[in-house]
Amino acid sequence: MHEYPITLSIVRITEEELEKSKAKKVLEIKLVVGELTGLVPECIQSYFDIISKGTTVEGAILKIEKKSVNIKCNDCGFESLMKLSKNNCLSCGSSNLKLSGGKEYYIESMEVE
Amino acid sequence: MKIKVVRQILEWNENCHDELHKNFDDKKVLVINVMGSPGGGKTTFITRIIEVLRNEYKLGVIEGDLAGKIDAEKIAKMGIPVVQLNTEGACHIEAMSIKNIIPNFDLEDLDILIIENIGNLVCPAEFDIGEDLKIAMLSVPEGDDKVEKYPLMFSKADALIISKYDMKEYFDFDEERVINNTKAINKEATFFKVNSSNGEGIAEFLIWIRKYIKK
Numbered sequence: 183m184h185e186y187p188i189t190l191s192i193v194r195i196t197e198e199e200l201e202k203s204k205a206k207k208v209l210e211i212k213l214v215v216g217e218l219t220g221l222v223p224e225c226i227q228s229y230f231d232i233i234s235k236g237t238t239v240e241g242a243i244l245k246i247e248k249k250s251v252n253i254k255c256n257d258c259g260f261e262s263l264m265k266l267s268k269n270n271c272l273s274c275g276s277s278n279l280k281l282s283g284g285k286e287y288y289i290e291s292m293e294v295e
Numbered sequence: 296m297k298i299k300v301v302r303q304i305l306e307w308n309e310n311c312h313d314e315l316h317k318n319f320d321d322k323k324v325l326v327i328n329v330m331g332s333p334g335g336g337k338t339t340f341i342t343r344i345i346e347v348l349r350n351e352y353k354l355g356v357i358e359g360d361l362a363g364k365i366d367a368e369k370i371a372k373m374g375i376p377v378v379q380l381n382t383e384g385a386c387h388i389e390a391m392s393i394k395n396i397i398p399n400f401d402l403e404d405l406d407i408l409i410i411e412n413i414g415n416l417v418c419p420a421e422f423d424i425g426e427d428l429k430i431a432m433l434s435v436p437e438g439d440d441k442v443e444k445y446p447l448m449f450s451k452a453d454a455l456i457i458s459k460y461d462m463k464e465y466f467d468f469d470e471e472r473v474i475n476n477t478k479a480i481n482k483e484a485t486f487f488k489v490n491s492s493n494g495e496g497i498a499e500f501l502i503w504i505r506k507y508i509k510k
Contacts, residue, residue: 184385184386184387184418184421187389188304188305191304191305191306191307192304194307195300195302195304195306196300199298199300199302203296203298205296205298213304218446218447218450218480219421219447220417220418220421220447251446251480253479264479264480269475269478269479278482279479279482280482281450281480281481284450284480285447285450287303287304287305287421288301288302288303288304289300289301289302289304290299290300290301291297291298291299291300291301292297292298292300293296293297294296294297294298295296
């Protein structure tokens with residue numbers, strides 16, 4: 183629902199990074215986004231095409247890697263998908279668990295030329 | 296050629312959150328971000344806790360809404376400093392909006408700042424706004440499946456308040472489902488069952504919140 187400020191930030195950050203790299207053009211931008219966040223990939227590309235018009239990053243394709251919601255056991259270190267483990271570790275049965283993935287929300291890399 | 300970036304998409308908001316949080320900490324102001332659906336009972340709950348805490352502490356409130364001043368007027372009638380933040384359609388409050396509003400308060404003369412976020416289970420959860428504590432509110436009539444449908448807010452909450460608890464006998468509401476699903480994504484959350492209209496459960500919440508007051 184708040185794709186506009188999000189996309190504006192993606193444009194701003196990638197413009198800065200492009201300038202630092204001394205390359206001329208951004209072909210692809212890779213985002214890593216956890217499934218717990220509300221980002222809608224289809225919307226982001228449409229917004230990006232409009233907001234990036236006339237900027238140095240115009241024409242870039244956004245690739246979005248979705249990260250699943252994972253649970254990690256604090257006792258034995260075993261990690262699994264949250265929907266599989268529920269309240270106990272699948273390996274040792276411990277209930278001492280923590281969320282280990284699903285909240286990611288960052289720009290990982292860019293393909294430039 | 297591939298270049299590594301690794302920068303948070305929300306970095307503009309996170310930087311502002313860090314700055315605000317440090318400022319509130321320096322001034323020893325406890326900041327509480329109250330989130331939940333429209334009609335979930337956020338304002339009534341806030342007025343309930345104000346009634347008790349005002350006897351011992353100096354309070355301030357920021358009321359977030361898309362439009363209008365209805366909630367701010369309720370708080371102002373209690374004689375508590377309040378600022379209405381109208382987002383004019385935006386679905387959440389950002390740290391920068393709080394930063395712009397803070398000059399309306401005398402932080403030296405404030406112990407607790409309560410921010411009532413926009414009524415929305417989705418977007419406010421993405422944005423830190425300088426707060427110490429995030430409080431998620433889920434009312435019984437909304438249904439027991441909301442943690443599964445909108446997990447982000449519940450995964451970040453320091454406390455989950457099940458409000459309108461007196462309605463439980465009229466709705467098919469499985470409280471264990473809510474608590475277990477929250478625990479699965481948030482080991483630290485503390486749970487409260489509250490009926491703000493008669494004050495039931497408020498005392499337990501107040502015991503918990505007092506531990507965080509900085510003055």
